[in-house]
Amino acid sequence: DAGITQSPRYKITETGRQVTLMCHQTWSHSYMFWYRQDLGHGLRLIYYSAAADITDKGEVPDGYVVSRSKTENFPLTLESATRSQTSVYFCASRVGAIETQYFGPGTRLLVL
Amino acid sequence: AQKVTQAQTEISVVEKEDVTLDCVYETRDTTYYLFWYKQPPSGELVFLIRRNSFDEQNEISGRYSWNFQKSTSSFNFTITASQVVDSAVYFCALIRTGANNLFFGTGTRLTVIP
Numbered sequence: 001d002a003g004i005t006q007s008p009r010y011k012i013t014e015t016g017r018q019v020t021l022m023c024h025q026t027w028s029h030s031y032m033f034w035y036r037q038d039l040g041h042g043l044r045l046i047y048y049s050a051a052a053d054i055t056d057k058g059e060v061p062d063g064y065v066v067s068r069s070k071t072e073n074f075p076l077t078l079e080s081a082t083r084s085q086t087s088v089y090f091c092a093s094r095v096g097a098i099e100t101q102y103f104g105p106g107t108r109l110l111v112l
Numbered sequence: 113a114q115k116v117t118q119a120q121t122e123i124s125v126v127e128k129e130d131v132t133l134d135c136v137y138e139t140r141d142t143t144y145y146l147f148w149y150k151q152p153p154s155g156e157l158v159f160l161i162r163r164n165s166f167d168e169q170n171e172i173s174g175r176y177s178w179n180f181q182k183s184t185s186s187f188n189f190t191i192t193a194s195q196v197v198d199s200a201v202y203f204c205a206l207i208r209t210g211a212n213n214l215f216f217g218t219g220t221r222l223t224v225i226p
Contacts, residue, residue, distance in 0.1 A: 033212070035214075041218065042216035042218045043203070044216075045212070045213045048213075050212075056212070097210055098209055098210060100147070100159055100162050101214055103149075103159075105155065106155050106157075108155075
């Protein structure tokens, strides 16, 4: 059971480039989430999706775009990467509205 | 608004010692859930426990125990007889029932010295 996977696990890019981080889950969970982890901030919600074709902003959405055409996939795109977007990005999912969120292994992104 | 405070940034203990990680939360909601997650050096986030606001019973799971006290808005985590494998960053988190934003504390880095 693969659970929730993220790719790539590590990414180095340059300022201004577009970057897409992938998230895939095999549990058929309705909800999916993107968080970023930064020192001194813990994890903060970027975007979430309650179902396919339904997405909404979280706490820190600026500079990011998401889509969810299939239940199992929830890609996160940085349209024009900035150094402040250097972070560790975690994808998470949960089966329903009040269930526990389970996290993927994370993607370390460095923007030069 | 919700807020989670983990005042202990780093803790070091010698193996076999007991250690308590503190978590204090703020919320105006009457129904909510509290969580603890573990982030080992490999970087993934591992779910440890979930507690709802109506259930103040303490919970024990092996060497782990959790003390939830609504009167002090605290949800502390104790590791008994710590082991080197317990070395990790531990996060406390809070979510309002039915909401989508899981609010995390800044984490406590626990180092267990052999």
